[in-house]
Amino acid sequence: MSQPLSAIAKDTGIQYFLVSFTDLFGVQRSKLVPAQAIDAMAESGAGFAGFAAWLDLGPADADMFAVPDTQQLIQLPWKPEVGWLPADPVINGAPLAHAPRNVLKAQMARAAEAGYVLKTGVECEFMLLSPEGDALSDPHDGQSKPCYDQQALLRRYDVIAEICDAMLTLGWEPYQNDHEDANGQFEMNWGYADALITADRHAFFKFMVKAIAEKHGMRATFMPKLFAELTGNGCHMHASLWDEDGNNAFHDNTGELGLSQTAYHFIAGLLDNAKALTALTNPTVNSYKRINAPTTLSGATWSPNTISYTGNNRTHMIRIPDDDRIELRLADGSTNPYLLAAGVLAAGLDGMERKADPGQRLDIDMYEAGNDPAYADRKLPLNLIDALRELEGSHALRSGLGTDFVSAYVKLRIAEWQDYSRHLTQWERDTTLDC
Numbered sequence: 087m088s089q090p091l092s093a094i095a096k097d098t099g100i101q102y103f104l105v106s107f108t109d110l111f112g113v114q115r116s117k118l119v120p121a122q123a124i125d126a127m128a129e130s131g132a133g134f135a136g137f138a139a140w141l142d143l144g145p146a147d148a149d150m151f152a153v154p155d156t157q158q159l160i161q162l163p164w165k166p167e168v169g170w171l172p173a174d175p176v177i178n179g180a181p182l183a184h185a186p187r188n189v190l191k192a193q194m195a196r197a198a199e200a201g202y203v204l205k206t207g208v209e210c211e212f213m214l215l216s217p218e219g220d221a222l223s224d225p226h227d228g229q230s231k232p233c234y235d236q237q238a239l240l241r242r243y244d245v246i247a248e249i250c251d252a253m254l255t256l257g258w259e260p261y262q263n264d265h266e267d268a269n270g271q272f273e274m275n276w277g278y279a280d281a282l283i284t285a286d287r288h289a290f291f292k293f294m295v296k297a298i299a300e301k302h303g304m305r306a307t308f309m310p311k312l313f314a315e316l317t318g319n320g321c322h323m324h325a326s327l328w329d330e331d332g333n334n335a336f337h338d339n340t341g342e343l344g345l346s347q348t349a350y351h352f353i354a355g356l357l358d359n360a361k362a363l364t365a366l367t368n369p370t371v372n373s374y375k376r377i378n379a380p381t382t383l384s385g386a387t388w389s390p391n392t393i394s395y396t397g398n399n400r401t402h403m404i405r406i407p408d409d410d411r412i413e414l415r416l417a418d419g420s421t422n423p424y425l426l427a428a429g430v431l432a433a434g435l436d437g438m439e440r441k442a443d444p445g446q447r448l449d450i451d452m453y454e455a456g457n458d459p460a461y462a463d464r465k466l467p468l469n470l471i472d473a474l475r476e477l478e479g480s481h482a483l484r485s486g487l488g489t490d491f492v493s494a495y496v497k498l499r500i501a502e503w504q505d506y507s508r509h510l511t512q513w514e515r516d517t518t519l520d521c
């Protein structure tokens with residue numbers, strides 16, 4: 087974009103810019119900058135005290151500057167006088183290595199060196215709640231199998247259509263919206279793109295859904311497991327690698343299910359690194375109430391319980407839905423959009439570098455077979471601390487994603503786990519009072 091942002095502001099009516107970065111816990115932090123000051127800010131970055139966000143910085147550290155990526159400007163469809171700019175944190179004149187957008191860019195550069203670009207699409211499930219967040223927004227949404235419920239979908243038409251209209255305006259190529267498998271749960275799908283673009287859109291989508299829901303007197307949540315008996319909020323990712331000539335490197339007419347050897351090495355990398363990757367795809371204490379969960383009221387959790395891959399079968403961690411991509415069904419709504427893509431790419435590249443073999447796919451119902459002792463060594467981590475220790479000890483992800491990042495991430499998440507561990511629950515009282 088050769089035009090300065092101030093000129094774009096004049097053309098489009100933007101009066102303020104949100105210069106926004108995403109921290110390690112996925113929180114978006116911003117400065118609201120008037121259009122007349124944006125050109126200088128685009129050059130130097132907006133200043134932040136990094137310690138005040140979830141980053142591994144101290145209060146005595148120098149100011150961190152978030153330098154906006156001016157190519158990725160998004161004018162807020164619901165508030166067109168504001169423009170949103172994803173930004174890259176810089177400190178002491180160099181990129182902050184553990185900042186999530188920088189981590190993903192480093193993985194994209196690694197892939198580019200090998201001759202590939204990762205393309206992704208994400209399915210961000212969310213729920214619409216009352217403003218207090220303690221009940222569904224729609225008291226009539228009570229079916230035991232609510233997936234694709236036409237009546238409940240249309241009762242939330244005003245919110246869903248406004249979000250979809252926004253995506254149409256932004257050129258994201260949205261193509262379908264539905265009521266999902268939990269009461270109050272929805273999913274909206276848009277076109278796939280280069281992983282960095284999808285990550286920016288994924289971050290913006292969460293911001294937009296929450297903002298538009300608020301406008302309609304509701305609260306939107308991407309929390310992985312809000313109600314024990316209902317299906318949680320997943321974030322399935324569809325992924326493919328493309329070569330420098332613009333060919334899909336995952337597709338091969340002669341390959342098993344139409345996928346190439348490259349795709350199978352990538353799958354093997356995801357399987358081999360799954361336990362460590364879970365610390366990124368399922369990053370919160372609550373995440374582990376969704377994976378490994380008992381059956382929900384609807385009859386299925388739709389989340390994996392085992393490290394396995396399959397063909398067109400939704401009971402596994404990796405599904406091959408077609409001959410052009412894979413679907414990773416592991417991540418949930420609390421995943422950081424940048425770290426999700428970075429983790430997937432690092433794990434996949436590791437598999438490709440080792441020419442790893444994923445073994446035979448399993449064409450079985452893994453929800454049935456998941457508790458079979460034969461698959462005991464394929465169980466996903468049962469809680470966040472186990473996943474963090476896997477990540478901490480993972481040579482492949484540490485060398486792929488960088489020690490700076492892994493150390494910073496594990497340190498902050500372990501501190502969060504310790505905070506959680508101090509809380510007493512009713513379950514403990516119920517089961518331990520009479521010990």
Ligand SMILES: [Mg+2]
Nearest residue numbers: 209211266273
């Ligand atoms: Mg879904």
